[in-house]
Amino acid sequence: MRKTEKIAVKEDAEKTMNAVKKDKVLLMPGRTFFILALLYLVLGCAAFFLSGVFVIWVLTGAGLIPFILTDLLLLISVTGRLQADRIVPSSAAQKESLRIKLLIKKTSRYLPRSIKIFDIYPDSMSCINAGSQSSQQPHTEDSAKPADAVFPAEIDRKKLKDADTYLFEYSLMPEKRGLWYFSGTQFMFGSFLGFWKLRVTHDNFSAGRTYPNFRQMAQGANIHWNPEKSDVTQIRKRGQGLEFESLRDYQEGDSIRSIDWRATSRNRRLDGKLKLIVRNYQEEQDQQILFIIDSGYRLPGLQFDSALEAMLLLSYTALKKGDAVAAASFGAHDLWIPPRKGMRAYTSLMNRLYDLHSAPVPSSPFSAMEKALSRLHRRSFIVLISNFREEDGESLSWILPRINQQHLLLMVSFIEPSFYKLTARNGKEYSDGGKSYKYTDEEILETAAAHAYLSNLRRLYRKWEHSGLLVLETSPENISSALINKYLSVKKSGKL
Numbered sequence: 001m002r003k004t005e006k007i008a009v010k011e012d013a014e015k016t017m018n019a020v021k022k023d024k025v026l027l028m029p030g031r032t033f034f035i036l037a038l039l040y041l042v043l044g045c046a047a048f049f050l051s052g053v054f055v056i057w058v059l060t061g062a063g064l065i066p067f068i069l070t071d072l073l074l075l076i077s078v079t080g081r082l083q084a085d086r087i088v089p090s091s092a093a094q095k096e097s098l099r100i101k102l103l104i105k106k107t108s109r110y111l112p113r114s115i116k117i118f119d120i121y122p123d124s125m126s127c128i129n130a131g132s133q134s135s136q137q138p139h140t141e142d143s144a145k146p147a148d149a150v151f152p153a154e155i156d157r158k159k160l161k162d163a164d165t166y167l168f169e170y171s172l173m174p175e176k177r178g179l180w181y182f183s184g185t186q187f188m189f190g191s192f193l194g195f196w197k198l199r200v201t202h203d204n205f206s207a208g209r210t211y212p213n214f215r216q217m218a219q220g221a222n223i224h225w226n227p228e229k230s231d232v233t234q235i236r237k238r239g240q241g242l243e244f245e246s247l248r249d250y251q252e253g254d255s256i257r258s259i260d261w262r263a264t265s266r267n268r269r270l271d272g273k274l275k276l277i278v279r280n281y282q283e284e285q286d287q288q289i290l291f292i293i294d295s296g297y298r299l300p301g302l303q304f305d306s307a308l309e310a311m312l313l314l315s316y317t318a319l320k321k322g323d324a325v326a327a328a329s330f331g332a333h334d335l336w337i338p339p340r341k342g343m344r345a346y347t348s349l350m351n352r353l354y355d356l357h358s359a360p361v362p363s364s365p366f367s368a369m370e371k372a373l374s375r376l377h378r379r380s381f382i383v384l385i386s387n388f389r390e391e392d393g394e395s396l397s398w399i400l401p402r403i404n405q406q407h408l409l410l411m412v413s414f415i416e417p418s419f420y421k422l423t424a425r426n427g428k429e430y431s432d433g434g435k436s437y438k439y440t441d442e443e444i445l446e447t448a449a450a451h452a453y454l455s456n457l458r459r460l461y462r463k464w465e466h467s468g469l470l471v472l473e474t475s476p477e478n479i480s481s482a483l484i485n486k487y488l489s490v491k492k493s494g495k496l
Contacts, residue, residue: 024200024201025198025199025200025201026198026199026201027072027196027197027198028196028197028198028199029195029196029197030190030191030194030195030196030197031194032193032194032195033068033194033195033196036064036195040057040060040061040064043056043057043060044057067193067195068195071191071192071193071194071195071196072191072195072196074191074192075112075189075191075192075196075198076198077110078108078110078111078112078189081106081107081108081110081111082104082105082106082107082111082115082187083104083105083106083107083202084102084103084104084105084117084185084187084202084204085102085103085105085204086100086101086102086103086119086182086185086204086206087100087101087102087103088100088101088182088206088208089208090207090208090209091208091209091210091211092174092180092208092209092210092211093174093210093211093212093213093214094174094175094176094177094210094211094212094213095173095174095175095213096173096174096213097128097171097172097173098125098171098172098173098174099169099170099171100119100121100169100170100171100172101167101168101169102117102119102167102168102169102170102185103165103166103167104117104155104160104165104166104167104168105164105165105166106160106161106164106166109161111157111160111161112189112190112191112192112198113157113190113191113192113194114154114157114188114189114190115154115155115157115160115187115188115189115190116152116153116154116155116187116188116190117151117152117153117155117168117185117186117187117188118151118152118153118185118186118188119151119170119182119185119186120182120183120184120185120186120201121172121182122180122181122182124174124175124176124178124180124210125172125173125174125175125180125210126172126173126175127151127170127171127172127173128170128171128172128173129170129171151170152186152188153168153170155168174210176210177210177211177212177305177354177355177356177357178209178210178354178355178357179207179208179209179210179355180207180208180209180210181205181206181207182204182205182206182207183205184201184202184203184204184205185201185202185204186199186200186201186202187199187200187202209354209355210354211350211354212305212308212309212312212354214309214312214313214316247260247263247277247278247279248277248278249275249276249277249278250275250276250277250278251278254278258278258279259276259277259278259279260277260278260279263277264276264277286322286323286324286341287323287324287380287381287491288323288324288325288326288339288376288378288379288380288381289314289315289318289323289324289325289326289380289381289382289383289487290325290326290327290328290339290372290376290380290381290382290383291311291314291315291325291326291327291328291383291385292327292328292329292330292368292369292372292382292383292384292385293307293308293311293327293328293329293330293356293385293386294329294330294331294358294363294365294368294385294386294387295329295330295331295332295333295335295356295357295358295359295363296330296331296332296358296359296360296361296362296363297331297358297359297360297361297362297363298331298363298386298387298389299358299385299386299387299414300358301357301358302476303387303414303476304357304358305476306476306477306479306480307385307412307414307476307479308353308356309480310479310480310483311327311353311383311385311483312349312350312353313480313483313484314383314480314483314484314487315327315346315349316346317484317487318487319341319342319343319345319346320343321491322341323341324339324340324341324345325339325340325341325345325346325349326338326339326340326376326380327349327352327353328368328371328372329356330363330364330365330367330368330371331358331359331361331362331363332357332358332359332361332363333356335352335353335356336371336375337349337352337353338375339380363386364395365384365386365388365392365395365396366392366395366396366398366399368384369382369384369396369399369403370399373399373402373403373406373407376406376407379406379407379408380407380408381407381408381410381487381490382403382407382408382409382410383410383412383483384409384410384411384412385412385413386411386412386413387413387414387416388411388413388457388460389457390453390456390457390460392460393460393463393464400464400467400469403469404467404468404469408470408490408495409469409470410469410470410471410472410486410490411461411464411469411470411471411472412472412473412474412479412483413471413472413473414473414474414475414476414479415473415474415475416454417475419450419453419454422446422447422449422450422451461473470486470490472486
């Protein structure tokens with residue numbers, strides 16, 4: 001993680017640390033205390049009816065009190081004998097296990113009879129397993145394997161007593177993107193006679209961030225050259241809407257249109273015949289891409305996460321190819337990230353978008369496009385990701401002519417599986433388990449409504465395509481490859 005990221009995480013952590021108090025202590029009766037209290041209550045009931053038992057009941061209570069108080073004093077005296085330091089990476093990848101280490105140090109050889117530990121890990125993570133090993137033992141592959149356990153975990157008192165530092169390890173699974181905090185570490189101490197338990201919460205604070213899992217990022221630079229390794233298909237070059245790179249000798253299969261006749265006239269072979277020279281083109285660089293993602297009700301959780309991951313993956317690819325990338329969000333979050341070039345821009349982009357989530361609030365693609373046009377100062381490839389509806393045709397009709405004059409717009413929408421499931425119904429009957437059933441009138445009306453909705457949506461998409469816009473309808477599973485294919489086709493066609 002870069003220095004700027006560490007500073008940002010530290011600032012976020014300090015805000016929350018101010019609200020956390022140090023070393024909270026809670027005293028609770030132990031199991032032995034409850035058992036003796038129950039027996040003493042039974043003895044008291046017997047003393048109520050039998051006068052001879054009353055004396056025994058009083059003497060027993062008087063004899064137990066010194067033991068209970070002595071057990072309490074001994075437990076309190078060893079309360080501050082343990083300290084815990086946590087070793088945790090400041091960044092994590094979503095759905096990729098995170099290894100946590102707790103270094104437990106003792107300041108005295110005297111320890112409570114029993115010690116349990118509970119690390120207060122973030123709500124956005126789930127505990128996979130927990131295990132421990134002494135720091136004096138060699139760290140081998142077998143000793144590092146965690147034991148199947150959950151918090152609270154028992155600490156081996158003998159190993160802790162023999163070693164100055166005790167290493168406790170466990171694994172967490174980050175489930176959600178965003179900031180996370182470890183608010184502290186709790187120890188549960190058991191007294192020597194079992195009368196008391198003391199829970200001590202240490203202010204062991206840690207903070208970090210969970211980013212989307214980008215294992216595909218390493219392959220992003222090779223998407224164009226190695227399409228067989230991914231879902232991205234190879235796209236052939238169309239026309240000459242590309243940047244000139246160099247001149248080279250003519251090879252069989254080259255287009256006649258690529259021959260540079262002026263350069264050819266200046267080059268002759270040894271036999272006096274002309275030597276054909278062709279122009280070599282490369283994909284245009286220094287172009288600009290703007291991503292606009294809907295963070296409102298139109299893109300629920302899974303669709304939004306898939307769209308965000310595809311957007312970041314395509315951003316990586318575009319930056320690798322020398323283009324500038326900008327990003328914006330509308331709906332729950334009004335966000336604008338100005339265009340930048342270079343791989344440093346990708347780090348900044350990821351730090352601004354990693355904790356972005358959708359929420360059930362209204363969102364307007366029309367307003368988002370108006371704001372984008374006012375901020376863009378050069379021709380751009382605009383990628384608008386949302387779930388478009390029939391009513392969007394009328395609201396966007398006012399602004400689409402302005403977009404066509406200045407920019408190239410790609411409208412990305414997700415396939416609605418529920419509607420396609422309804423339109424898959426054929427006839428008035430269906431079979432299930434060898435039996436035939438008739439659709440109800442309500443189900444038939446649902447099917448007709450789904451057909452009408454999809455038909456109107458298809459008509460809207462065709463209208464947009466006829467007006468010069470690009471339309472992409474895909475699924476959350478395929479949006480990454482579909483979006484990159486579209487980007488590569490636009491780059492090679494020279495439409496920008």
